[in-house]
Amino acid sequence: MKIINAIANTVYIRLVNSGKLPLGQEITEKRNLGISIVYKNAKGDKIDVSKLTQGTDFKASITVSNLKHESINDIALTEIFPSGWEIINTRFTDFGSATTTANFTDIRDDRVNFYFDLEKKKSKTFEVDLNASYLGKYYLYGVQAEAMYDNDYFVRTKGQWIEVVK
Secondary structure (H helix, E strand, O other): OOOOOOOOOOOOOOOOOOOOOOOOOOOOEEEEEEEEEEEEOOOOOEOOOOEEEOOOEEEEEEEEEEOOOOOEEEEEEEEEOOOOEEEOOOOOOOOOOOOOOOOEEEEOOOEEEEEEEEOOOOEEEEEEEEEEOOOEEEEEOOOEEEEOOOOOOEEEOOOEEEEEEO
């Protein structure tokens, strides 16, 4: 790109670049927040989700940590799940609980968003019940958390391919 100012006027230029990297080539990033995700079976044991049997019920346990000595308000945690997995929303049934450490939880078809505050040097853990429902190979995106109004706090992990088998 080449810009020429042919007149002695002040010119202000803003260049915006956006796009998506190909699957599996996301850029991991970490600014003052830590994040970890563990997948567990019904007994609470850690499992590998790269290849699950169809019908398997399991849980995603995501922990977000504040790495700074100051409180952070308005953090958004987003986890997008693969098409072969179903989110089990039991909040409004006898099998679930509406209690969570989030200020607000937004459950969609393919993702769960948690909105919360985090005190200095503290962590919060959020759990999502899942089921490996549909046979096939799918992409599990990385997890992302960010302070919505402060660019100093951001963390994103890399995704992976997963498979649901018979």
